[in-house]
Amino acid sequence: MSRRAEAGRPPAGRTTIYDVARVAGVSYGTVSRVLNGRPVGSASRKAVERALTSTGYVPNPHARRLAGARPETVAFLHCVPGGRVLADPNVNTLLLDCLRALGDQDIMMVAPVAGDGPADAVTRTLAARLDDPVLLFSAPRASTAVEDLVHRQIPVVACGIPLGHERRVSYVTGDDRDGARQIVAYLRSRGRRRIATVTGPMDLSGGVQRLAGYRDAIDTFDPALVVHGDYTYASGVATAERLLRQAPDLDAIFAASDMMAAGVLAALQQAGRRVPEDIAVTGYDDAPIATSTRPQLTTVRIPWHRFASQLTGQLLRRLDGDDPSGIVMPVELTIRGST
Amino acid sequence: MSRRAEAGRPPAGRTTIYDVARVAGVSYGTVSRVLNGRPVGSASRKAVERALTSTGYVPNPHARRLAGARPETVAFLHCVPGGRVLADPNVNTLLLDCLRALGDQDIMMVAPVAGDGPADAVTRTLAARLDDPVLLFSAPRASTAVEDLVHRQIPVVACGIPLGHERRVSYVTGDDRDGARQIVAYLRSRGRRRIATVTGPMDLSGGVQRLAGYRDAIDTFDPALVVHGDYTYASGVATAERLLRQAPDLDAIFAASDMMAAGVLAALQQAGRRVPEDIAVTGYDDAPIATSTRPQLTTVRIPWHRFASQLTGQLLRRLDGDDPSGIVMPVELTIRGST
DNA sequence: TTGTAGGCGTTATCAC
DNA sequence: GTGATAACGCCTACAA
Numbered sequence: 170m171s172r173r174a175e176a177g178r179p180p181a182g183r184t185t186i187y188d189v190a191r192v193a194g195v196s197y198g199t200v201s202r203v204l205n206g207r208p209v210g211s212a213s214r215k216a217v218e219r220a221l222t223s224t225g226y227v228p229n230p231h232a233r234r235l236a237g238a239r240p241e242t243v244a245f246l247h248c249v250p251g252g253r254v255l256a257d258p259n260v261n262t263l264l265l266d267c268l269r270a271l272g273d274q275d276i277m278m279v280a281p282v283a284g285d286g287p288a289d290a291v292t293r294t295l296a297a298r299l300d301d302p303v304l305l306f307s308a309p310r311a312s313t314a315v316e317d318l319v320h321r322q323i324p325v326v327a328c329g330i331p332l333g334h335e336r337r338v339s340y341v342t343g344d345d346r347d348g349a350r351q352i353v354a355y356l357r358s359r360g361r362r363r364i365a366t367v368t369g370p371m372d373l374s375g376g377v378q379r380l381a382g383y384r385d386a387i388d389t390f391d392p393a394l395v396v397h398g399d400y401t402y403a404s405g406v407a408t409a410e411r412l413l414r415q416a417p418d419l420d421a422i423f424a425a426s427d428m429m430a431a432g433v434l435a436a437l438q439q440a441g442r443r444v445p446e447d448i449a450v451t452g453y454d455d456a457p458i459a460t461s462t463r464p465q466l467t468t469v470r471i472p473w474h475r476f477a478s479q480l481t482g483q484l485l486r487r488l489d490g491d492d493p494s495g496i497v498m499p500v501e502l503t504i505r506g507s508t
Numbered sequence: 509m510s511r512r513a514e515a516g517r518p519p520a521g522r523t524t525i526y527d528v529a530r531v532a533g534v535s536y537g538t539v540s541r542v543l544n545g546r547p548v549g550s551a552s553r554k555a556v557e558r559a560l561t562s563t564g565y566v567p568n569p570h571a572r573r574l575a576g577a578r579p580e581t582v583a584f585l586h587c588v589p590g591g592r593v594l595a596d597p598n599v600n601t602l603l604l605d606c607l608r609a610l611g612d613q614d615i616m617m618v619a620p621v622a623g624d625g626p627a628d629a630v631t632r633t634l635a636a637r638l639d640d641p642v643l644l645f646s647a648p649r650a651s652t653a654v655e656d657l658v659h660r661q662i663p664v665v666a667c668g669i670p671l672g673h674e675r676r677v678s679y680v681t682g683d684d685r686d687g688a689r690q691i692v693a694y695l696r697s698r699g700r701r702r703i704a705t706v707t708g709p710m711d712l713s714g715g716v717q718r719l720a721g722y723r724d725a726i727d728t729f730d731p732a733l734v735v736h737g738d739y740t741y742a743s744g745v746a747t748a749e750r751l752l753r754q755a756p757d758l759d760a761i762f763a764a765s766d767m768m769a770a771g772v773l774a775a776l777q778q779a780g781r782r783v784p785e786d787i788a789v790t791g792y793d794d795a796p797i798a799t800s801t802r803p804q805l806t807t808v809r810i811p812w813h814r815f816a817s818q819l820t821g822q823l824l825r826r827l828d829g830d831d832p833s834g835i836v837m838p839v840e841l842t843i844r845g846s847t
Numbered sequence: 848t849t850g851t852a853g854g855c856g857t858t859a860t861c862a863c
Numbered sequence: 864g865t866g867a868t869a870a871c872g873c874c875t876a877c878a879a
Contacts, residue, residue: 183661186872195849196849199850202849210849227660228872228873231871231872235854235855236872236875237875238873265624278621279618279621280619282617282619285604535866536856537867538865540859543858544858547864548864552864568857570857574855574871574872576858851876851879853874853875853876854876855872857871858871860868860869861869862867863864
């Protein structure tokens with residue numbers, strides 16, 4: 170006796186492939202073939218299609234997965250504290266593009282919902298129960314969540330290099346080191362000599378690499394010219410104030426994100442310094458805000474659309490069984506009024 | 509030959525219940541029993557537990573579902589235009605509570621991710637691919653998404669009465685009609701005679717019922733005293749301005765949400781009307797904002813915590829196979845300075 | 848082109 | 864208590 174019957178109320182089981190087969194007068198194999206677009210005689214095909222709509226058949230995704238079909242949903246995981254809100258415009262852009270591309274493949278995106286708490290703990294909890302392939306954003310080096318996902322053999326594609334897991338998860342990243350190098354070199358070419366930098370988080374590849382590029386390009390390294398931010402506007406304001414105190418003679422600030430650069434701009438204005446006359450300012454990302462500050466930001470443009478398409482490409486490849494791999498996108502200097 | 513093998517790389521199949529059984533030296537039935545907390549001899553149990561950790565076993569949720577196990581994830585569906593952001597503080601509160609309660613049952617919550625577009629179209633797209641039980645917020649009367657979910661026999665629990673589907677989806681709602689009645693009656697008892705109302709959307713039960721309660725409680729109905737909002741602050745501002753124009757002699761405004769009431773307050777101050785001296789204002793919900801306006805809002809308190817626990821209760825019952833049912837929560841008047 | 852036997856990893860129901 | 868053994872719904876070789 171089926172459990173459903175045992176439960177004591179109308180069977181009401183969803184209609185299965187078998188029901189459809191019976192109605193159509195063919196074998197269930199044929200129905201499956203129609204469902205998967207395999208060659209089928211036009212007579213049977215027609216019969217099946219009729220039966221399909223007349224019975225209101227809906228496939229059971231679990232049975233599908235169990236039988237080895239490709240996952241039809243991917244999870245979007247953003248490892249930021251209080252991470253439910255998509256404050257990051259870059260992520261937003263990427264997300265929309267990916268959504269569209271995945272939709273074309275009949276794959277939907279889903280985001281695990283979490284309460285509040287320490288970022289890593291929350292992320293880990295979420296990851297622990299995930300079963301779908303994961304699109305990963307902002308995973309810090311120490312993330313135990315990634316560890317867990319990899320161990321459970323869940324395909325992961327990261328945006329940016331997943332520090333500590335470079336070989337086990339696929340990723341797409343901009344060439345951060347080169348971008349930073351370019352922009353700092355440009356500042357020097359314009360005569361700037363005391364160039365400070367506001368870095369991103371040092372447990373994210375972007376933070377590390379953009380700092381590395383900065384060091385590549387400057388002449389002599391002065392610790393007083395380096396302060397650490399977290400990509401947010403607020404941290405741009407705070408770090409700029411600190412820089413002005415500890416290195417009042419600086420003549421340029423390279424912020425590792427446009428959001429921070431905007432904060433830097435605000436702080437400088439507050440302090441009565443003129444941009445770019447007294448101090449040149451640059452950002453990174455070419456986010457929407459880069460053109461709405463005043464002056465507009467010189468920055469490094471990341472090709473977001475191609476970036477997104479590479480991301481979904483990586484994801485689809487992993488779904489098809491390919492091994493993890495990394496892709497580095499070239500970036501390009503974009504000069505505006507802030508320098 | 510399995511597709512995995514066919515793909516030409518190490519099988520690497522996740523460890524199954526069979527593997528565990530082999531390692532533990534018991535039958536896989538026993539492993540399953542341990543996994544599900546059924547009675548098992550302490551010797552075997554110990555062996556299984558050891559094997560479980562030594563093999564790093566992780567259950568396959570699809571197989572589980574297919575075999576009839578209870579769903580371990582529910583979907584959170586919010587039918588608002590551009591619905592990704594949780595701007596609504598009430599929803600937020602409910603969500604956190606539900607999250608916790610469901611977590612206790614080892615159920616996780618997931619939100620389908622959508623791009624932009626007309627609310628109903630987006631919602632429908634999302635719903636169409638959902639397979640988990642759904643926690644539904646703000647579903648308008650005409651929602652085709654609900655139609656689809658119900659047809660596919662997916663358990664749905666709504667917050668508020670799902671107009672048009674009252675009998676086929678479970679719900680929890682506050683007693684909106686009674687709440688509105690109470691608050692308007694209170695206004696009258698304080699001598700107010702020209703009482704206007706800013707309603708919620710008329711395709712949501714809250715909008716309809718709170719208006720009905722208003723009509724129950726007033727003396728004579730004057731269409732000039734009724735304007736429609738959409739629960740947002742902005743609509744509170746706009747509708748208040750309209751009311752002042754079309755009924756300059758009003759002496760009270762009952763807004764169907766605290767957010768709108770806050771907007772009304774702002775508009776009245778702008779217009780130079782004193783609250784409560786010239787015009788009394790009330791809200792609905794007892795949202796956080798109700799105590800941060802000035803004056804604070806007289807409002808109708810919905811017992812959010814009990815509400816949330818009823819919501820998850822309804823959900824769990826549906827998961828256990830119970831039929832859909834509705835629960836109406838009593839509400840209570842909360843008097844503050846705005847009246 | 849079409850039907851049929853496995854198998855995917857669990858749960859639940861049997862006998863033992 | 865414990866071990867076999869059917870489901871669950873679908874996909875895919877393989878045989879016809």
